[in-house]
Amino acid sequence: MxxxxxxxxxxxxxxxxxxxxxxxxxxxxxxxxxxxxxxxxxxxxxxxxxxxxxxxxxxxxxxxxxxxxxxxxxxxxxxxxxxxxxxxxxxxxxxxxxxxxxxxxxxxxxxxxxxxxxxxxxxxxxxxxxxxxxSAVSAVPAYAGIPLTTKDRREVAVVTCGGHVDWSLYADDRTLVLLSAVGTIGETAAALVAAGRSPRTPVAMTRVGTTTEQATVTSTLADIAADARAARIAPPAITVIGDVVDLRETLSWFETKPLFGWRVLVPRTKDQAGSLSRRLREYGAVPEEVPTISVEPPRNPQQMDKAVRGLVEGRYEWIAFTSVNAVKAVREKFEEYGLDARAFSGLKIAAVGDKTAEAIAAWGLRPDLVPSGEQSAVGLLEDWPPYDEVLDPINRVFLPRADIATENLVAGLIDLGWECDDVTAYRTVRATPPPAPVRDAIKSGKFDAVVFTSSSTVRNLVGIAGKPHPSTVIAVIGPATAKTAEEHGLRVDVLASKPDVELLADALADFGAARRHSMIEAGEPVTKPSDRKPSARRKSRAK
The missing domain is CATH 3.40.1010.10 (Tetrapyrrole methylase, N-terminal domain)
Incomplete structure (x- = not known):
């Protein structure tokens, strides 16, 4: 424009x-x-x-x-x-x-x-x-599952309440959208009935619409004042009056999301939690990232400097990235030396999983090897070719990784005939404790769920903030993480089908949907885990 x-x-x-x-x-x-x-x-x-x-x-x-x-x-x-x-x-x-x-x-x-x-x-x-x-006039009813027009209801009137309104002008059956009506809804409803509207006319009031705090009460003109008070409806709110309100029973889509309004603790930094938090938001959750580790340069950078020089000089046949942090560490070292992606010319690149491959692609590079099966070092080794003296001019692999990484990948590469330069590219240290209100929320059950993406996130979160409350749903990414959680006295409710953060969010959503369905079937109001009394424990578990 x-x-x-x-x-x-x-x-x-x-x-x-x-x-x-x-x-x-x-x-x-x-x-x-x-x-x-x-x-x-x-x-x-x-x-x-x-x-x-x-x-x-x-x-x-x-x-x-x-x-x-x-x-x-x-x-x-x-x-x-x-x-x-x-x-x-x-x-x-x-x-x-x-x-x-x-x-x-x-x-x-x-x-x-x-x-x-x-x-x-x-x-x-x-x-x-x-x-x-x-505009909230159309968006809030839409998020409440209420269409303002249908093939049978084509007229809509928008009225700002407060001051004098001649309600006799709205005595017909067209849809009304009322703004600023919370404080005067009783008088407004009575005036509409007096003007000729049926007391049984459906009414819906939706507060803070389109947000995860959205709440809707449905009633009739005869009862809306009392029902709104009971539901504690407060401004800002949009009120819809008319037969279209009845469609909410089948068209409500936002407030019925499986994790709607759930406050979910994500023990990762914002950079690491991107796709996981996005998927949780899609299910209606409110993710809150709390870093449990801090990534820092190695204490002795000389080993990393030597390896990068060797990479430029053609010392290696392969470089294997085992994490997004490893990609970031090498990229920062390249920038320090004034190098760019062209230095990888002739070098084969391996990535331990899809997320690491995406970080490599963001650098303008394409990995030559990504595990076809399990997204881990074990999966990478299963697909790694053995060293061939004829086909491979160089037999050395550059492996930049964390200081606490296991030796399985190095041992596996040696078994395949490769020599491996195992280099500490970065250190992982425990992050500083989160603010006091967050620590209190974790221990007192104000979080509805926590998603653990590794054993270290379990150990570090408990170390810096304490154990999550028993009412909090515990979701983990794999069996090893589940074992660590149980060792720390946590009851695991949700286990991802595969070690993938988005599948972890899907599994938690399935748990939330099943929980919601069981409450509706039992005729109980749908509540969040944090709404329950501190002593309450769940009987259902999802795997």
Whole structure:
């Protein structure tokens, strides 16, 4: 999109520009591509909601002290909420000098203050553009499984409650979407009944829609006030009135995800937990990464320096990467020496598994050998060719790995006739303990599940944070990890079918789905493991 000069503003600030960007109703996945592009290029972001700061950092992949300047557009320096006029002044002030993204909940021009702030830009001669966002009016009902229109219900009215509303205008059977209705739902329902709507008309109220805290209560006009109080529905919430609400019984898809709202502890760094956390989010979980190990350079770098020089000089026939960290360590050493991927010319590359192969591919290289069976050192050895004096000009293998790696791969390569330079490329040390609130959450059962991806993650998590509470679901990636967990007094509930992090997430989702089904079959409310009393124990286990 090119920046078009506003026809109503004959001039614009020389270096400033304001993009009014809709952030959607809450789910970061609903942010548009254009919105993400503008956030990445912004110098200043004026936020509207507390979660906007995290949204910006998520888009940029940066920490709290990085990225554009964040300006709180919700509250002033005195801690008081800003009026529309005061917020407009903040936007114009920064828009005169900087590329500003004015991040707005939902859509800037739909039940928002975007028009007033845009008019302030016009008056000040600041150029602007509008980037529509997904509106809560349509998104929240969709996430609740409620279509606003059907082949039999084609009309929709959106009403902002508060102040005087002539409810007699809405006495027919069209679908109503009510905004800001939580505090007045009793009076609103009574007025609609008095205007001619049936007391049995279906009603749904959904709070914090499109987020993993979403909760929906379904009722009727006659009972919604009492039911909303009982369910503790609080703003922000969207209310839908009409026969379309009945379709939620069959179309609810978001709140019925197998791990919906589960707080899942992932004992890995954000870099390592990427695919696992993504898969957990797809199942409705809220993953929380807690590093249990820290990767550091070897104490004596001379061995690594010598091996890299030998690689460049053609000393090796093969290089075998046994982890993503090994790829990272060699790549950093290459950068230190001013080398690039061309130094691998003529060298055969082996990767212990798919994830390591992906890290190699990100470097612009293609591994010659990846295990066809088990994704491990054992699987790699099963496919590794024996040394052949005729076909292999060099009989030496460079094996960069961790300081705590086992000797099985080295011994296996020697048995196949290869000489192996076993080099410590990095050290793994126990990470510092997580903050006190996280440690308390682990020990008191506030996490619904924890996923262990190796024996070391079990040992290190228990070492730095303590044992997870008995009510927490324990999911492990393989038999060895399960054995370590049991040795530490943990009851294993979920075991992945194969040692793969995404299959581990799938197995946990299967467990959650079976648990949910059993509760529904028993006529019990669906709860999360953390909702149970501390003394409660589960009888069902998934393998």
């Amino acid at each position: 090119t920046r078009a000069q506003s026809t109503t503003a004959p001039t614009r600030a020389a270096n400033g520009w304001v993009s009014f960007v809709g952030s959607g109703p809450g789910d970061p996945g609903l942010l548009t591509l254009r919105a993400a592009e503008l956030i990445r290029s912004a110098e200043v972001v004026v936020t509207e909601a507390p979660e906007h700061a995290d949204l910006v950092r998520a888009v940029l992949g940066c920490g709290e002290d990085e990225g554009p300047i964040l300006v709180d557009g919700g509250f002033g320096e005195d801690g008081q909420p800003l009026t529309h006029a005061a917020r407009a002044k903040v936007v114009v002030k920064h828009g005169k000098k900087h590329r500003v993204v004015r991040l707005m909940t939902g859509d800037p021009f739909l039940y928002a203050s975007g028009p007033e702030e845009a008019q302030a830009c016009v008056k000040a001669g600041v150029g602007f553009e509008i980037v529509p966002g997904v």
